[in-house]
Amino acid sequence: MSLDTPMLRLPAVLLVMVLQSCAGDPRPLPELPPEELSPEVEVPPGMGHYCSMRWPAQDWAFAWEPATDTAPCERLREQAPGGTVARAGLYSAQGRNNVVSRCADGTVGLWSGLGAAPLQSAHADATKHQRRGCVFTTAPEALPIFDAPFSLMTRVFHATGFDFAQDVPLDVADFGQTGSTTAHIVDHLGRDQSNAPFVNNHDGHDWGMVTGTPILAVANGTVLLARDRQVPCTSPIQKEVYIQHDVGSGEYLERFVSYSAHFKSYVVTAGQVVRKGQVIGYAGSTGCSSASHLHLAVARLTNTASEYRRDYSIPSTDHPPMTSNIEVYGWAAPSGFDPWAWRNHPSGALSIHLWNDGQAPVNPNF
DSSP states (O other), X not given: XXXXXXXXXXXXXXXXXXXXXXXTOOOOOOOOOGGGOOOEXXXXXXXXXXXXXEEGGGEEEEEEESSTTOOHHHHHHHHSTTOEEEEEEEEESSSEEEEEEEOTTSOEEEEEEETTHHHHHHHHHHHHTTXXXXXXXXXXSEEEEEOOSSOXXXXXXXXXXXXXXXXXXXXXXXXXXXXXXXXSSBOTTSOBOTTSSOOTTOOSEEEEOOTTOEEEOSSSEXXXXXXXXXXXXSSOEEEEEXXXXXXXXXXXXXXXXXXXXXXXXXXXXXXXXXXXXXXXXXXXXXXXXXXXXXXXXXXXXXXXXXXXXXXXXXXXXXXXXXXXXXXXBOOOOXXXXXXXXXXXXXXXXXXXXXXXXXXXXXXXXX
């Protein structure tokens, strides 16, 4: 994780100050009857459906419709039976979207814009050049479904964030940053963080906070696993929780898993349905950690760089490898395209800003 490196240790006095917890932190919420709980996350307004399909002999089709009661995949099947879905999911009918196109000739296209414009451009380019075997992976720039994982009245300090480089050196000048620096650690603003208190290959965010701070479910979901895991650290037990969050349904489902770690204790069990804002545990410093904090990482299971659907296998002695984890604050550099979405193919996925309005924890590094 991130608070296990000497460079991140703060003076004792400062640590006490920044980890002060304000009055009014949440307490465990009363349990609702099972029939009132739903693991589903409501689709934000303004979303539409898209569908990328392939047929034998490298034929392809790409269609979209600006509403969530539509079925572009079904329409494509009716027009040409025998196709298989390569990608399908949500896009913003009026907001910004990002599209990565990959065709059988090795061509990679990167498209960004408002509404259906980038989808139309990606389709037009592949059609104009008569490309074969094309797959179009699409994501809205923002999909507001998460609330903060702790009360926003809680005093925290941000220690580390998401690393977009992931061992692939990047030139930050490509992202609108000054100079021409080859960086091994890059944040979501496209900045070189190689010499900052940032952990290489970090797959999420760390917030330092006082031990016992309530940690909340970021969205409705189902607990995949809540466990004590043996780790090779001075504190050999790490307490962690995995929660699956489903947005939409059917072929257009978008699926995420939030991974929270270093709990002092957790109060949920595998298979339990939780709702947004429900207490799932209390902050601690178990496992590979040098101070009490929350580590939060989010994996995108659907519409990743390599596949349409992805099984989330949780190893018994480790956490899942950094493959489709995304930046919950989205890619927000002055220029350039999300490098984790295409340069690390087949790993990686398009990052999405997942916070609801006013719910993104303040981060001094941003």
